[in-house]
Amino acid sequence: MISSPLLQEKNTTPRSGWYLFLLPLFFWAIALFAISDALLFWIKGEAKYEQNILKEWLEEARVFRKSLPELIDNYRKLISRDSTKLGPPQDELKQMVLVRREEIDQHLRALGEPPTKIHPDILPLFPTFYEIEITIAEESDRPIRWASGLPFRPEQCQVLEYMIAENAKVKLYYQLHAYDRRRSIEQEKLSRGRWLFLVGAGLALAVTLQSLYSYFRERTRFIQAQKVNQAAAFAEKEMLAQQLVAKAAEKDSIELRSQMYAGVGIMAGSYAHNIKNLLVRPLDLLRRCIADKSLDQQTSSMLGEVENTLGAVAVRLEQILNAVRRQGDKFEPVRFDLKELVCRTVANWNSIADDKWKIDLEINVQLEGESFINADPSHLQQILENLIFNARDAVFEQRLALREQARSQQVNDIQKSKVTIIEAASWRGRICFDLSYLSNNIILEVRDNGAGMTPEVVARCTEAYFSTRRESAIFEGLGSGMGLGLSFVQSVLDKSGGKMVVSSQKGLGTTFKIQYEMAL
16 A cells, blocks of 8 residues: 555654744854944043043042042032131131142142153153033032133033032043044944954854754755655556556456457357358259249249358358458458448348347438448448447437336336336437538448447547446357447557547437548
8 A cells, every 4th residue: 555645745744843933043142242332432431431541530630639539528628617606717717728728729720731752753641631620519600610721612622521429520622632533433333343253253153053053954855855756756656557457467368368369250150151151052053943943933933032042041150250350450452332231231230120129220312423432341331230239228228228217217107107118119220321421521420329428438439449348248149248349449540541530428428420422
């Protein structure tokens, strides 16, 4: 038993490989995590880096042994001291406040003034400060400001503003020198290139893994599809082999039966020839007796009837010999009268058809002149006989169908049911031979009122070994159902220049229309 290719395809379908995408995603996550700081620095790291340096410088630089946040804190404590409490007098307090304010101012000046250049070709490593401003919450209207005096526009320089101490805000206007900017840019480029390399390597690795996965997935699918196709091809090959074996066995059986029929025909021809030879002497003696004038009329009439009977037997034996001697692959076309051949063939089979087959053979000749054609008379006679046998089988089939239909009818009256069955059994078939002209052609139509054929059967009825009546017991003759009768008819017509058109309707009968060109 061969399994279905669809079932094999279903069983071998690869599972979903979504989990293989986790590996590229894992590499993506690692790459993003590794370059997160670099990305942040890339976006705003330069300004943040500069501001962090400046904050550290503002908060850690010492001029009066104190940092700027410490000076601001001491100043805030003095200005917030209540004069009603114990402490220095008011004037002395104001003097101390001014001193602390001056210290902050001097500290800012020391921070803002640039250092002296050691060499004229070397730029200082510190930025240029335009203005430093300290705003204390308690004296928001009196900020402590140092200005460099250099002209600048606030929108063209950088600004750093943050809370340097509690309730104290510093605001710094500055600008980096070209050397610091260049070094920062170079470091940024180096860092950017390093991380871009890592990102590119990660992307390349992810794409490589994805490509490998896609390749192996497609290859797996291709191999599975190949297996499915091979299985389907093997199954089809096995089925074709089985069909060929069956056809070969059927052909061998038909050939064996054909050989058997050929042997029977040869034997029948031999017997017919011997019997015909045995009749020669009795017929000669009978003719001599009839020629004797001394016989009375009654005896002469009886002898004449015996002569006619023996003559008919001799004619029938001659027909048997002619049928046995026919060879389908040899054609000897001659000019003969088609109407005479049709009438003679119908006359030969008329008595058997009427008495034994319960079929009426009819001839309708619409020819006023000659009906000569060029063909092989023996083969054309066999064509007519094959068409008669084919029509006979169709009539038998129709008669059987009518009987079954009559038996299956539900009739309450038993007597009426019997009458219906008897009428079906006594139904007679009819085979009509019509001869007519069509331009320079002679048309022979053979019509019957048999069971008819479906369009599918009509399309294949002339194929060799095709038959719908094989091994059926209702048809007469050992040769029935071999599928060779109509194929022989078509073969002879093709080789002798004739044409045939078959028309049929199931249950109404069949018509074979044969056309031959008139002989000059």
